[in-house]
Amino acid sequence: MYENSVELLNKAVTDELVAVHQYMYFHFHCDDQGLDLLAGLYKRTAMEEMLHIEKIAERILFLKGDVDLNAAAETEKIHDVKEMLNWAVRSETDAIKAYNQSAIECGNNADSITKKLFEELVADEERHFGRFDDELGNMEKFGENYLVLQSIERSRNTSSGGGGAGN
Numbered sequence: 556m557y558e559n560s561v562e563l564l565n566k567a568v569t570d571e572l573v574a575v576h577q578y579m580y581f582h583f584h585c586d587d588q589g590l591d592l593l594a595g596l597y598k599r600t601a602m603e604e605m606l607h608i609e610k611i612a613e614r615i616l617f618l619k620g621d622v623d624l625n626a627a628a629e630t631e632k633i634h635d636v637k638e639m640l641n642w643a644v645r646s647e648t649d650a651i652k653a654y655n656q657s658a659i660e661c662g663n664n665a666d667s668i669t670k671k672l673f674e675e676l677v678a679d680e681e682r683h684f685g686r687f688d689d690e691l692g693n694m695e696k697f698g699e700n701y702l703v704l705q706s707i708e709r710s711r712n713t714s715s716g717g718g719g720a721g722n
Contacts, residue, residue, distance in 0.1 A: 565623045569623065591705060597639075603683070636694070656675045
């Protein structure tokens with residue numbers, strides 16, 4: 556009865572797994588570059604995406620489906636911070652569109668609980684989009700100085716014993 560919902564939910568699991576891997580990759584590279592603000596943003600977002608996977612998996616299992624944890628895409632090797640932010644904005648935009656469509660499909664198939672889950676995911680992805688879009692706007696507004704300030708702040712914290720994003 557809920558085969559379509561399980562299929563849509565498993566597609567969402569795949570998308571979320573891809574996002575977790577990519578955001579953690581970005582976290583590692585931003586942290587390595589001393590960009591604590593962005594490193595922390597990517598890490599927090601990856602953790603939120605993992606919570607999405609958990610909620611989605613619980614729903615799949617409730618519907619008597621099986622959770623497919625095989626992420627379909629490889630992590631993109633992006634090292635440029637602006638390109639990282641562009642990837643994040645595109646990814647969140649795609650997720651918003653896909654989850655809105657999935658919510659509509661679930662509603663049309665009389666699965667209001669899965670519809671509500673997708674609507675909750677849309678709200679979270681819109682919040683993620685807003686954060687990344689703001690950071691991209693800061694980079695465009697302030698240029699490389701924006702990144703330099705983050706790096707200087709880490710140096711200041713490290714020299715005073717505060718440590719970086721990984722501490």
